[in-house]
Amino acid sequence: MSSLTAFSIPRSVAFSMEQMEKIKECLDELAGNTGAWSILLTDTTGQLIDVHGGIDKKIADALAVLIAGSYAASAEFIKILDKGKDAHLSNLSLETTDYSIFSIIVDEVLILNVAFENEVKVGIVRVFATEARHSLLEIVREALLTNSDAKDVNLRFTDSDLNQFLNDELEKLTEFEM
Amino acid sequence: MDSKQELWEKALHKMNKEGNFKAAVLSLEDGLPLVSSPAHYEDETAAAMVTLLNETVKRINHQLRLPRVDEISIVGDDRTRLICRYFTVDSHELLLTVLAPPDQSYRRLTNQAMKEIERIWLTQRTDR
Numbered sequence: 001m002s003s004l005t006a007f008s009i010p011r012s013v014a015f016s017m018e019q020m021e022k023i024k025e026c027l028d029e030l031a032g033n034t035g036a037w038s039i040l041l042t043d044t045t046g047q048l049i050d051v052h053g054g055i056d057k058k059i060a061d062a063l064a065v066l067i068a069g070s071y072a073a074s075a076e077f078i079k080i081l082d083k084g085k086d087a088h089l090s091n092l093s094l095e096t097t098d099y100s101i102f103s104i105i106v107d108e109v110l111i112l113n114v115a116f117e118n119e120v121k122v123g124i125v126r127v128f129a130t131e132a133r134h135s136l137l138e139i140v141r142e143a144l145l146t147n148s149d150a151k152d153v154n155l156r157f158t159d160s161d162l163n164q165f166l167n168d169e170l171e172k173l174t175e176f177e178m
Numbered sequence: 179m180d181s182k183q184e185l186w187e188k189a190l191h192k193m194n195k196e197g198n199f200k201a202a203v204l205s206l207e208d209g210l211p212l213v214s215s216p217a218h219y220e221d222e223t224a225a226a227m228v229t230l231l232n233e234t235v236k237r238i239n240h241q242l243r244l245p246r247v248d249e250i251s252i253v254g255d256d257r258t259r260l261i262c263r264y265f266t267v268d269s270h271e272l273l274l275t276v277l278a279p280p281d282q283s284y285r286r287l288t289n290q291a292m293k294e295i296e297r298i299w300l301t302q303r304t305d306r
Contacts, residue, residue: 035181119217121211124183
């Protein structure tokens with residue numbers, strides 16, 4: 001018997017200028033409250049939404065893609081651990097010798113990444129990142145209603161038939177009418 | 179402008195200085211430290227230990243149907259006192275833990291510090 005694997009396609013959302021201003025204010029406030037070294041707001045499709053602090057824009061763009069990949073991997077891991085229940089990843093925490101990164105997920109659309117020196121307590125970052133999530137959540141919901149036609153998309157693959165499915169689709173694409 | 183952590187550290191430092199307290203830790207109810215003074219005090223251990231104490235208090239509170247706990251105080255045989263003050267700011271349950279020397283009064287100073295912590299918490303940044 002084949003098992004089904006469901007993959008959620010990340011939703012992309014477009015923000016208006018006014019919404020981007022609100023996002024900037026939110027990140028400014030978070031940076032001020034926490035003393036964070038840098039804050040990256042990315043989305044789950046790998047796009048950079050905004051960056052605050054000491055990271056070059058080009059590097060931030062590249063990081064956004066990697067962050068989305070890391071989020072996707074962690075989210076799938078959580079699904080496996082949760083044995084198919086409707087589990088959602090809410091935050092990720094990474095620690096190094098001198099810096100830490102705390103990432104918080106906003107409605108499975110945005111990833112708010114806060115990088116901070118280890119003198120800053122993780123409790124402070126968690127409290128104020130959670131407050132920022134509430135503000136961002138409002139902006140995201142408004143943007144999803146007004147600026148986006150994005151809908152939840154789910155792809156379902158049958159594990160044992162995946163190769164066959166891909167081969168068939170490729171053949172269809174390259175078929176010539178004789 | 180100082181971050182919230184820096185402002186809270188200053189508030190705790192001031193309280194410690196005035197009360198000759200050995201250390202103070204501000205933490206979330208679930209044991210995550212927000213600030214400590216001195217800055218390199220073993221705040222993670224202290225906050226985690228106080229959370230264990232907090233769990234016991236909650237159970238006692240529930241079983242005996244007591245009103246909300248305001249303070250827990252543990253006194254050593256040398257009269258050194260560990261005080262845990264409970265308070266809520268902006269719907270966050272917070273704990274202020276203070277290590278006071280023998281026979282040192284602490285209520286007024288901890289009340290002042292709690293008010294200052296709340297004020298800092300609720301202050302919006304104005305330098306945007």
